[in-house]
Amino acid sequence: MTISRLFIANRGEIAVRIIRAARELGIHTIQAYSEGDADMLAVKLADEAICIGPAPSKDSYLDIAKVVAAAQQTKADAVHPGYGFLSESPAFARALAEAGIAYVGPSAETIERMGDKVAARQAAEAAGVPVVPGSKGRIGTxxxxxxxxxxxxxxxxxxxxxxxxxxxxxxxxxxxxxxxxxxxxxxxxxxxxxxxxxxxxxAVQSPRHIEVQILGDGETAIHCYERECSLQRRRQKVWEEAGAACLDNETREALCASAVALAQAVNYRGAGTLEYLYDSARNEFYFIEMNTRIQVEHPVTEMITGVDLVQEMIKVCGGEKLSLTQADITRTGHAIEVRINAEDPLMQFMPWPGKVGAMTLPEGEGVRFDHFLYEGYQIPPFYDSLLGKLIVQAPTRTEAIAKLAAALEELSLEGLKTTAPLHKALAADPGVQAGDFHTQWLEPWLEAGNLTKATTGGAS
Amino acid sequence: MTQIQSPLPGTFYHKPSPEEPAYKAQGDAVAVGDVIGLIEVMKTFIEVKAEAAGTFASYVAENEAPVMAGAVLAELDD
CATH class of the missing domain: 3.30.1490.20 (ATP-grasp fold, A domain)
Known part of the structure; x- marks a missing residue:
């Protein structure tokens, strides 16, 4: 079967991203929205849109019965779950299967198995993927x-x-x-x-967070190299890179091969990510979990490989074989993504759901801004604070950081407070420039007062 | 009559958690700085505090209601 009517069960920037990918494939798009999202960009861009309930997520985007009923009512033949909401719900995947609607993701069984940490660790070990070394079971004495x-x-x-x-x-x-x-x-x-x-x-000391992007069609799996996402605040990634500059080529190849082995072992279908901890002192990596969906930071992989991950996942979930072989996947240069959130980083990251005034967006070769904003848009307060993702690519990491800094200077979103000042300060930091960080680096850096009005010129 | 307004747009809660009673009931004394409710904005909870003292009259916005910035949440008798 080929997908011809795609229902988007998500909102915000990822809904816009999915609509654009589907449109290029000639697919009719149907956007779901809550009463709090009636004027969001994805509703304006989609071929049609349907209200699925009140603003609170539990009554709309998280309500399986309502989402499935809306997909049936609009005669959708497939549903894309995006990330978050129902994107890793085996019950949702099962309900769609029962309704005869394709799911843009793996089977309910795979979602269930990889969503259980113990089962996922066992699957990884069985596929020969390293996990954090530990006791085989219970220790008594x-x-x-x-x-x-x-x-x-x-x-x-x-x-x-x-x-x-x-x-x-x-x-x-x-x-x-x-x-x-x-x-x-x-x-x-x-x-x-x-x-x-x-x-x-x-206990892995000061680990780095490295993850591998994989694609599968249910029979064959390939990888699209790795990303490093070690800069995190409250376990949320804020800055992501492709590739991981801390890896040598031999380690990179072993890491990516291990991800393919696991994806292959579970007959993975769609786009997925295997997350690892990397111990740079020992040059060892350990699988921690798998995300069975597209991720927020997928664009950095697209920038260095030229693969449209969202289109690929739609095609394989419509029953096609992968259009690429491993030999087709090459890396070019270095890419960085920063998350532009509606938060005031100078006020303890206080949420700031403002109204978008004049917008100036950075442009140029190797610059991409995935977002769902338009001038006059009132950002609803009911959902998470991600407004957009600024992504840059350049031949080297150093040049990518310079390009990012320039693009952040160009970006202007009047009427909003955003995390752009945080990223300006990070781009200017010698530790970040040297790639000398790990998952416990950013919070102490913030506590030490590295982000102040002085370092960001007082501007937002 | 003093009105307490929402400082931000979001979802208004009368209670600190679903199992607990509302922060204030009719007739309760309210001091400056007393918490009268919570506003959930972008998955963050922010306390709404009284900026004037008085006697609690009633909530105006319903529990779990979506509110805009400046919406009247509760009223106090002076």
Missing amino acids: VDEAAEVAKTVGYPVMIKAAAGGGGRGIRIAADEAELRKLAPQAQAEAQAAFGDGGLYLER
């Missing part, structure tokens, strides 16, 4: 813990085997500390869960 820690390597993290949520987690730097902390962890686990069993794994 302190001597046993010391034995396992010796093979895993210090520092180690001690966790309660039962339960979760961070309770009972301790980090031991060496055996002496382990012998002191393990009994405490055991006692705490016993008290909290009635089970003193422990689990032990290596």
Whole structure:
């Protein structure tokens, strides 16, 4: 079957991105919207649009029955879930299958399996993908813990085997500390869960976040190289790059091959991302989880490979084979994306759902701005704060940072407060320029007062 | 009669969490700085505080109602 009527079950910038991709494929687009989103850009751009409920997400974008009914009513033959909302819901994928509507993503079974951390770790190990080294199962005694820690390597993290949520987690730097902390962890686990069993794994120090983009058609899987997303605030990525400059070519090839092995093993269909922690001191990577959907930061991969990931996922989910082989995927230069959020970074990132005034958007070779803004648009307060993504590509990382800084100077969104000043300060930071950061780098940098009116010229 | 207005657009909540009672009930004394509700804006919760003292009359905006900046949320008797 070929998709001819695509229903977009999302909003904001990704809805705009999906409409553009579908339109180029000659597909009729149907945009879902809530009562709070009646005047959003995607509604104006789509061939048709349908209201699916009140503004709160739980009554509209997250309501499976309403979304499926709207897709049926508009005679859609496929649904694109975007990211967030229902994009990783096996129940949604199943409901669409029952309604005879194609889902632009993997099967409900794959979403379910890869969404379960334990099952995903087992699938990774079975496919030969490295995971964080740890005990095979439950550890009963302190001597046993010391034995396992010796093979895993210090520092180690001690966790309660039962339960979760961070309770009972301790980090031991060496055996002496382990012998002191393990009994405490055991006692705490016993008290909290009635089970003193422990689990032990290596504590990866100052890890980098590296992820691999994959594409599959259910039989064949390929990778489109990696991204580095180590600059995070409150576990949210704020700045993403393709590729990861910290990797040597041998490690890069091994990393990407491991991602393809796992994707192939689960007969993956659509676009997906495998996330890894990278320990630069040891030059080792460990799989942590898989996201079975398109990601916010997909454009950096598109910029360096020239592959339209959204079009590819629509085509394979309509039943086509991948239009590319691994040999067709090459990397050109370096790309960086920064997230432009409706938040005031000089006021503890206070949300700022303003009304868009005059807009000046950066343009030029190697500059892309994915967004859903237009002059006069009132940003609704009901959803997340992502307004757009500024993406640049240049021959080298240094040139990409310079291009980003210039594009940020050109970007002007009157009437709004955005995170653009944060990105200007980051682009000017020697640590960022040297690529010397990890996932715990940005928050202390902010706490140390690196972002002030003085560093950003007082302008937003 | 003093009105308490919303500082931001968003969703207004009378209660700190669904299981708890409303911040204020009719007849409660309200001091300057007392929290009378929450505004959820872009997945962030912001406390709405009284800028004048008085006696709580009633909520004007309903619990979980979408509100615009400047909307009247509650009224106090002077």
